[in-house]
Amino acid sequence: MIKATGSGLEREIEARCGERVRLCFQCGKCSTGCLFTPAMDLLPHQAMKLVQLGQEERLLSSRTIWICASCVTCTARCPNDIDVAGVIDALRQMALEKGVRPAERNVPLFHSCFLGNIRATGRISEPVLMGAYKALSGDLFSDIGLAVEMLRKGKIKLVPSLVRGRREIRRIFSESGGKGAVGKG
Amino acid sequence: MEAAKHENIKLVTNTEVIGVDGEAGHFTVTLRRNPWYVDIERCNGCGACVDVCPIVVPHEWDMNLKPRKAIYAMFAQAAPLKYVIDRERCVECGLCMQACGLDAIDLSQEPYEERLEVGAIVVATGGQVFDPSAIPRYGYGRQENVVTNMEFERICNAAGPTEGELVRPDGKHIRSVAFVQCVGSRDVNHNPWCSFFCCMAAVKGGRLVMEHAPGAEVLVFYNDLRACGKGFEELYRRSVEEGMRFIRSIPTVYENRTRNDPIIVYEDPETGRIERKEVDLVVLACGLQPSPAGRSLRGLLGLPRDGYGFIREAHPVDGLCETPREGVFIAGVCQGPKDIPDCVTHGSAAAAKVGIILSGKGTESCSDA
Ligand SMILES: Cc1cc2nc3c(=O)[nH]c(=O)nc-3n(C[C@H](O)[C@H](O)[C@H](O)COP(=O)(O)OP(=O)(O)OC[C@H]3O[C@@H](n4cnc5c(N)ncnc54)[C@H](O)[C@@H]3O)c2cc1C
Ligand code: SF4
Ligand code: SF4
Ligand code: SF4
Ligand code: SF4
Numbered sequence: 001m002i003k004a005t006g007s008g009l010e011r012e013i014e015a016r017c018g019e020r021v022r023l024c025f026q027c028g029k030c031s032t033g034c035l036f037t038p039a040m041d042l043l044p045h046q047a048m049k050l051v052q053l054g055q056e057e058r059l060l061s062s063r064t065i066w067i068c069a070s071c072v073t074c075t076a077r078c079p080n081d082i083d084v085a086g087v088i089d090a091l092r093q094m095a096l097e098k099g100v101r102p103a104e105r106n107v108p109l110f111h112s113c114f115l116g117n118i119r120a121t122g123r124i125s126e127p128v129l130m131g132a133y134k135a136l137s138g139d140l141f142s143d144i145g146l147a148v149e150m151l152r153k154g155k156i157k158l159v160p161s162l163v164r165g166r167r168e169i170r171r172i173f174s175e176s177g178g179k180g181a182v183g184k185g
Numbered sequence: 186m187e188a189a190k191h192e193n194i195k196l197v198t199n200t201e202v203i204g205v206d207g208e209a210g211h212f213t214v215t216l217r218r219n220p221w222y223v224d225i226e227r228c229n230g231c232g233a234c235v236d237v238c239p240i241v242v243p244h245e246w247d248m249n250l251k252p253r254k255a256i257y258a259m260f261a262q263a264a265p266l267k268y269v270i271d272r273e274r275c276v277e278c279g280l281c282m283q284a285c286g287l288d289a290i291d292l293s294q295e296p297y298e299e300r301l302e303v304g305a306i307v308v309a310t311g312g313q314v315f316d317p318s319a320i321p322r323y324g325y326g327r328q329e330n331v332v333t334n335m336e337f338e339r340i341c342n343a344a345g346p347t348e349g350e351l352v353r354p355d356g357k358h359i360r361s362v363a364f365v366q367c368v369g370s371r372d373v374n375h376n377p378w379c380s381f382f383c384c385m386a387a388v389k390g391g392r393l394v395m396e397h398a399p400g401a402e403v404l405v406f407y408n409d410l411r412a413c414g415k416g417f418e419e420l421y422r423r424s425v426e427e428g429m430r431f432i433r434s435i436p437t438v439y440e441n442r443t444r445n446d447p448i449i450v451y452e453d454p455e456t457g458r459i460e461r462k463e464v465d466l467v468v469l470a471c472g473l474q475p476s477p478a479g480r481s482l483r484g485l486l487g488l489p490r491d492g493y494g495f496i497r498e499a500h501p502v503d504g505l506c507e508t509p510r511e512g513v514f515i516a517g518v519c520q521g522p523k524d525i526p527d528c529v530t531h532g533s534a535a536a537a538k539v540g541i542i543l544s545g546k547g548t549e550s551c552s553d554a
Binding site: 026028029038046 | 367374435436450451452457
């Protein structure tokens with residue numbers, strides 16, 4: 001096996017998620033499988049190359065790390081068994097920890113509203129989540145038609161429900177505390 | 186063909202090795218001679234039987250792209266060029282017997298055992314081509330116009346199903362071809378090794394397309410282009426100059442909803458963006474791997490395997506033809522992926538080592554020499 005002896009960024013990624021980006025030989029299979037590339041500023045394999053080159057700033061300020069939906073298609077395809085989605089997740093964590101302004105401001109905002117909702121009630125309540133997200137993002141009315149339609153079809157419950165194991169859920173949050181998006185949420 | 190005519194070479198075809206005893210210089214090999222259902226001493230290869238046989242089935246040799254009869258010769262250069270009956274398909278109608286002027290057809294033949302005394306054995310069982318339906322994103326098996334490199338060889342061959350005309354399986358003339366490299370090879374999820382021949386085979390295939398159909402577009406989607414060896418880098422460069430496009434991106438092949446033309450999704454090196462392109466034919470560069478037939482013979486001879494299932498050579502530098510069993514040698518792809526020139530070199534070396542055994546000097550002397 002090839003040893004990870006590359007850039008400091010490669011070593012940091014390996015320490016965070018165990019993935020050895022040095023193994024990437026730029027075949028591009030990850031990128032030709034990813035369905036989200038039209039919205040990305042770096043293709044997944046370009047991101048891997050930049051990790052090898054230690055281009056931390058470009059990566060942490062990229063839109064790609066926030067556009068990635070963690071669908072793991074790339075991971076499933078990589079001929080070198082690199083968890084590409086895991087590497088991108090590590091980059092997201094680094095961006096949050098280092099306070100880099102996210103290129104896609106609303107994505108981390110959505111994540112933290114989502115996790116905040118789980119932390120409070122143990123279960124997602126669509127009106128609470130969307131209310132919090134829309135208030136914070138300032139994007140108030142973009143899918144209002146959809147919301148009305150979903151309400152009409154009974155897809156959205158107006159009154160939030162609680163789960164029983166709320167204490168355990170809070171413990172999970174506090175034990176994982178401070179790491180990445182969760183900690184800041 | 187030439188080998189078949191050599192006075193010191195006896196071809197034993199349609200035969201399985203079922204036992205090997207003894208030691209270097211004195212092996213007894215037990216063979217199972219399978220019936221041809223044709224007396225090959227009498228058959229002169231005229232083919233009158235084929236014309237009358239009513240049974241038509243897909244021809245394996247032409248990757249099922251062309252039909253054959255129940256009585257057939259595997260291919261035009263087969264040695265010996267005699268006819269054989271596929272008894273699983275034959276309906277015993279007897280028409281071939283009536284047609285044969287030499288009374289060569291004999292449906293009553295049975296398999297029989299035979300023993301051979303030999304001084305040395307060379308295993309040259311080759312390998313098997315990777316089955317690309319194991320990787321669904323290339324569309325093989327679901328899209329008619331996605332073919333393997335093996336099928337493409339037949340499409341290009343003058344004696345193949347299209348008589349050398351560049352026509353794809355659905356009948357359209359080919360004006361653009363995408364070669365997709367490293368299919369199943371260099372992939373820890375499948376075969377981690379490089380199959381060695383497929384980069385240059387794609388360059389060769391691309392050149393054939395440009396010759397047969399001037400102006401046709403040839404795109405090679407590759408990972409690294411391995412053009413090692415005398416003359417290969419030059420051939421690659423000449424191909425680039427003559428218009429073959431090499432794109433470093435292993436694509437996904439999408440199905441086209443409106444036409445039969447597969448869609449290649451790849452990274453355009455000029456824009457650095459993901460682009461789509463329709464092509465007439467996709468050729469998958471399926472790699473080489475150990476074959477089940479080779480594996481059973483290896484087991485019979487008690488030879489060791491390497492980490493991948495190829496036969497392990499005695500030494501990776503100075504024992505490439507030898508095995509731990511004295512008097513048993515290996516040549517070609519059964520030892521690992523190779524191209525034809527390397528197989529020929531390997532085979533010649535093995536033959537020279539056999540010569541040493543047959544001259545009674547043993548293998549020790551060859552390493553001392
Ligand atoms: C699509 C394709 C294109 C290629 N193009 C090129 C090219 O352009 N140039 C090039 O140099 N190389 C090319 N190659 C590689 C080349 O085909 C191989 O290097 C070469 O054929 C290997 O020779 P071999 O004698 O080791 O094995 P093979 O040619 O595979 O022969 C092995 C033989 O052993 C027989 N056999 C197997 N098991 C048994 C058994 N148990 N008992 C009896 N018989 C058995 C098989 O039926 C077969 O006839 C290509 C390969 C492929 C798949
Ligand atoms: S996990 Fe992210 S980068 Fe990978 S394929 Fe999915 S969206 Fe693309
Ligand atoms: S699939 Fe794996 S090896 Fe290929 S470019 Fe992507 S990360 Fe690199
Ligand atoms: S006997 Fe068998 S091989 Fe001969 S013609 Fe009839 S079907 Fe064909
Ligand atoms: S020879 Fe070329 S196509 Fe074949 S496995 Fe090696 S790099 Fe891939």
